[in-house]
Amino acid sequence: MEKERYQRLVRRLIYLSHTRLDIAYAVGVVNQYMHDTHSSHLKAIYRILRNLKSALGQGLLFASHDHKSVEAFTNADWAGSIGDRHSTSRYCTFVGGDLVTWSNKKQAVVTRSSAEAEYRAMAQAMCELTWLQTLLTKLGIEIDRPMKLYCYSKAAISIANILSNMIAQNT
CATH class of the missing domain: 1.10.8 (Helicase, Ruva Protein; domain 3)
Known part of the structure; x- marks a missing residue:
């Protein structure tokens, strides 16, 4: 019962x-x-x-804005799960200043560093941004600003920049 x-x-x-x-x-x-x-x-x-x-009456507020920017914010906790030492990726995405998607998901593998955990969270958020861009295009909504991805981990940002430069050199 x-x-x-x-x-x-x-x-x-x-x-x-x-x-x-x-x-x-x-x-x-x-x-x-x-x-x-x-x-x-x-x-x-x-x-x-x-x-x-x-905390009755609290929740999400959707307001009208004059811009259509798309932004994502990421975070991860390294080995935060006490039971199996997996990290948790978190991200939230905003369109026009309003929260539209978010995720709080345990990573599939055990990461070796906080930088790797943060980079994996950034990769998941980029997939979400790509999906949002496709969805908005199919809905006929034009994005008037470049999409932005925010992460506070300098190490994870450096890894992303290095990989991006390597990919650019190979194409």
Whole structure:
């Protein structure tokens, strides 16, 4: 009975996390234990619900802007998963200043450094930007500014620049 209740609550929180980014990470963590639940996991669900109750009326705001810029912001935590030492990639994309997509996903491989984890997050965000550009073009929406990718890791940016230069030399 407790397992079924836990799974039902997690499914509802996953749906809610699409408009409440503040709970997205916590919901992602409790989602990992859908099939192997303990009482401590249910307590975590109740903490998320208490947080939601204390912050009623908060959510995403979509406003009208006069520009159609496309931007992505990336982040990663190196070996942040205690259980298997995998890193977590995070990115969010904005079109015209409004948040349109985001991701908080455990990386498929164990990275050897924080720079590698950040670079993998940048690569995932670039895939999302490419998809957004294709989608906007098919919808007939013209982007009036170059797309931008933001990352605070100087090492990951250096890796991306080196690889970009190598690709440019080979073409």
